[in-house]
Amino acid sequence: MKAATPWGLRILRLAALALAACLAVGARAAPDAAPDATPDSALAPAPAIMPPAPAAIDTPAVSAAPARGARPRICLVLSGGGARGAAHIGVLKVLEDLRVPVDCIAGTSMGSLVGGAYATGMSPAEMERLVSGLSTEKLFKERPPRKDLTVRRKQDDFTNLFTPEIGVQTRGLLLPKGAVSGVQLETVLRQLARTPGYRDFDKLPIPYRAVATDLVAGTPVVFNAGELANVMRASMSVPGAVAPAEYQGRLLVDGGLTDNLPVGVARAMGADVIIAVNLGTPLMKREELTSVIGVTSQMLNILTEQNVRASLASLGPADVLIEPALGDFSATDFDHLTATIPIGEAAARKVAERLAPLALPPAQYAQLRAAQQAVSPPDTRPVDAIELAPLHRVNPEFATAVMETKPGEPLDQATLDQDMRRLFGTGDFEHVNYGIMEEPGKRILVVNAVEKSYGPDYLRFGLGLSTDFRGDAFFNLIGSYRRTWLNSLGAEWRTDLQAGQTTSLTSEFYQPLNTRQYFFIAPRIELERRPVNVFQGSTRLATYDLRRLDVALDVGSQFTKYGELRLGVQTGTLDATLSTGPEALSPGPGRIKRGAITGRLFFDQLDSVDFPRFGYAGSLRVYASQPGLGADDSYIKAQGDLLYAHSIGNHTVSLGLKAGTNVGNPLPRYDLFQWGGFLQQSGYATGQLLGGNLQFARLVYYNKLARQTLLQGIYAGFSLEAGRMGAPLVPGSPTGLLKSGSLFLALDSPLGPLYFAYGRAAAGTYSFYLFLGKPF
Template sequence: MTAPDSYRWRGVRRLSPMLAALWCCAAIAQPAPAAGASAAPDAAAHPNASHACRPDGGPDGRPAVGLVLSGGGARGYAHLGVLKVLEDNRIPIDCIAATSMGAVVGGLYASGMPAAEMQKRLSETNLADIAFDVTERADLPQSRREDERLYANGATLGFSGKGVKAPAGIVQGNRLQALLADWTAAVPINQPFDKLPIPYRAIATDLQTGQMVVLDHGSLPLAIRASMAMPGLFAPAEINDRALVDGGLVRNLPVDSARQMGADVVIAVDIGSQLRPLDALASPADVAQQMVGILIRQNVAAQRKQLAPQDVLLTPELGTLTFTDFQKANEAIAAGAAAATAALPRLKRYALTPEQYAAYRAAHTQPLPPAIRITDIEIRTNGGVPQRVVRDALHVKPGDTYDPKAVSRDLLTLTTGGNFEGVTQQVVSNGDDNRLVIDAREKYWGPNFLLFGLGMSSSSTDQGGFRLHVGYRRPWLTESGLEFRTDATVGSDLNAVHVELRQPLSVKYGDYIAPYAEYQRRYANLYDDSGDVKVTQYMVQTARAGIDFGAPIGRLGDFRIGLAYTHSHGSPTYNLPLQLLDPDVTDQTALLFPSYSADALSARARLVIDQLDDPMFPRKGYFAEFRVERSLMSRNGASSETVDSRITDAPYTELYGKLMVAQQFGRHSVSAGVEGGKSIGGTNLINAFNFTLGGFQHLAAYAADQLNGDSLVYGQITYMNQLATFNSSPVKALFVGASAEVGNVWSGGARIGGGALKQSYTFFTSLTTAFGPLYMGVALAPGGRRNIYLQLGRTY
């Protein structure tokens, strides 16, 4: 498999120490596994054998062969290698008991999918993104894409009258369940797993009682999903009002379950990680992970003791592969195949002749289920989101033929939209009546949600600064979908708050109206004509209230148009008497830098198309933004009579546009962008200092916002090379890159930043971290200009 295109999913890796502690606490609470005999009796002697494991095909009296597959995340690809060797040597499998990743491979195989087909599908699927619920950013609603730009770490907390809450798992497992539903569409929903082509059991753990749960009927995708719900990482799966998590806590190698099914012979595949040497335990997190490993190895050891002389134990040599190393699937598959090949002298005693194996395969092929016609649809919700939202998302109607793949796609759009924690489906049949039941569970950690973001910057050309971003979301205040949104920023150069009510006009089409109010106080540096000497700093305060009509453009972006009333005031933080520069000035109170104020009623429109794969590290996709503002009424004034005489109240028009495209070539990527803006017509004091250049990725050889004016031209091209990725670390990936930039700003009056286009050439190292991207580098410009910087966040 190739490395994943998106690196956002690797954010879960930084949580490994915390997850290890959670696993440890859960595992400690379990009762010690019962000691098993050194040699287990055959299935006939097992007092509770279900005899689901029947030796179909082959000579009379052949033993029933059970396959036991353990958990281990991406290490579980080794199970595929084992299955391929078993198939190539005509060794039958009559039943399967499996845990976690073993439950995934075992469940698909039990459904009738051959090993070669499974490997083909998995090789074409980015299972890392699927398993960790990473949705292609282009498929997200525009509101969520905008949130990702400001709140890069993706951390979301909820709160209610009962206090602050967090999700029970970082990953809800919706995409994995949808994929499994797609791949097992031929399996009837809600049937005993004994009726699968190969009888099957998935092992899970009851989160409340700590008891082992053997899943032997119901929804196959949901059973698999429950078996691999690692506590703290994956949200528990709800089955029959029980919260179920990873079965590895209590039975990572369920030999006894295979015996319970009636297996005479067990082929057990143990892919568990080995314990780490003492000198590798360098932190409390390492010790916690080691404790987890010890406890899981104990329940595995107890199960291995139940293996009899006729059984075969396979332990693939997987080395340092971790549970998140999905990109190393081929290595794991090869290790599994090697382990099975080495054991062939013992395995071949159970092999069938070609004719017998053909008969066995024919008996274990999944027949196509009869067509089911849906007679009714029942929607179940548990919160403030109306049932009609779920119903409107479904394309299936009463009277239609049931298509589980199509329904899964519809349900995935619901979870992608952000309203639901998870949405499941099942068909309840009673005679000729087939009721499709959709269970939509809202995010229990709501209904209020908090988002957080952080940015910091330090460079050799300015003092640097920081920005802390906090967002608040309260969706579904009413059944019509009214949402309250607030974004606040506290920083060294910017303090701002934006409050908005968003009222959907149509759930189907997504259009809305949005009254809003915002306040911003920021500091803008003013330089002399050379652009090198800072002469003063303006404090600019802007208050705005308005109302917009908005409409999504499919999943491409968003368009907003509306009216706004704005008041702005700017004043220098330090000043000089004008007489120092011009002795002819008789007014001793006249100052060099005037204060100003402005009021305007304006029409505003904004179009955003955002199809970048990552807002911070774009490696593929495109982005476009176009913005226009036209004043309908404006009033401007300044404290200096000289400046005031040049100010007009004539209507102004401000135009702005930005385009960016990125393309990936393996570990290499190239992005290019252009940007332009201009204010024309009357004086535009409302948006003074809005067009700026300077700072990382914005003419980096210059200080942040060093160049400002009322006209802007800018272009850049950036190359990045991904050097490494990291497991179980706050740092997820390492890049090196270089960029070339050109641009300038001009002002019709003082011509601040006037002159030819300025250049900047940057060489940087960047890291994706738990708090956003971290950049370190140097930027150079003609004339010996240099800027060394360290920055957290795309723009701090």
């Protein structure tokens, strides 16, 4: 079968492939030869994928122990191939069934992952269980689970902004180095590597080598030591898709660009017999070469196959070649990894006769595998210190405060992985990982948090639109500019601009008051102009424009990643002008002075805002207008909302509640609740319901139908809704219970959630909707 490339990878793949082609053309080393043996210990350490250590790379001439007894030394060579690489697990299963010993392993890209896991003692069955739970989203999603984001980064999700963010520097606008940072991928790699810490790969249960590519020199780089998970990460850093890894001043990317089948590396390890597993990538047919991306992909495949052919040509008569018949299975189809395992098994069994002479007697093989699979218990010894790579903008005290791991406490890998996700979730880093360094009498946790090279200022854009195909429509363009780390406490200045039906400008200076950023002060200015339509039934009676200017000052506290509480004062003016309709519906007498005490409680534990599957979120707001603060009117407006989601498989049910009311004096005409529209009493026009208090509930069901290239998900669902608008502006408007519902098809698109829906109210009104954005 053929799976499409995930949209984020495909968009950036063109530039990546062109870069890779240049590397392949300019590579100075023959792919089947031993790379340059010059040590890198003289290079200055840099924010890196692993702690620096002498002779960790480019030392292929170092040979492991000679073969046991008189039998030949057998080395397994595993090629790269992306998602096709899970076929290597099937090959390993057959090798074990046939009792073929493996004395050393050399791997590239996905081959380095499977080979590295096997070298540490992980069985093929364990690997199969691990990969069965993986997917493109779990491996390559750009940011960690949403629950690990800071509150401010969670709040960004409620505005329909596109990704990626654009860096703003004096030299111009910049984009990230890769489509994904690799933080999610590295969590999986650490599971494969089992034990953190710097290791000599000749001392693993099975000696091991991994191949990466020096992005600057265009030459292969062979690792014989290091943090195993980080070495794997470097070996499969596809340029343009996964951000490059940095080690001792070298920028490293996928090893497949220069040595996709590292036969020469295995020879340097002392191999007498090589079992080479070549996954290959089939060339596209003429009719598939219809785009620039297709042609460039073909060019990369041709260049990669050239270095593989050189490796294949170096195989001798005693060596065994296994080539799984993967057909057109996509190298990017990580949603169906296990589908290639049986194909790998079948390919290995085809050469069983050639493998049989290499087999050991049952007792001897069982003894060998028992020794290779002996797993040491997790090393939970405390670290004596935590060291961060040099940071230029982010306060190191903030970075260490985010982490739960502390010196002197037992080391827990799950906690460390979560610490890395939390650091990345602050939005300040483009790559985060760690390593353990052992020094005489001292154990050090080295955290490599690499600040965004395109920061510290960021620009994002978005849009929102809605139409019922009968004249009720709006279109809004959105822009957000964020300046970060303006001082050592992490001050942030954010300005949001919206133009369209609603025009607004909000600019806030967010100043934390302590290093951990639990407390803050936030002055803010808000300008807004928006129309308000007044209906009687489904007939529009009047329209008036509201123009608002407010200046506010909030103080508050963040509850780590769970929520935020704000209290503040606000003052300003509001101009309400009747555009059409009778004077009796005018919202007020010209300019209105405003002054209030405000409060807001926000909490958020949703896994997604666009199409949540699990979790909850909500808010409570209070606006207490006070003449003592300069307001013309005295009233209190309170409102709250709650959203809860739960899923079983691809089926999701969410419950949404919203309520608003006045406390004491009735709300003035210019500050009423406005409701109606898709999923906000479907079947009614947008903002059709206008009144002094609101109660609303909805139950939404949706089923995820499919994943596609440019669409992260396709959903079909329905909603059941009920609400009431009390104290309506127009006398005679309905005040009883209003019932409605909708049927919809939704797309999780790069532009945001896109809905096509039919909504109908019990009163008989109905609407068709095209909606882009986040309803409720």
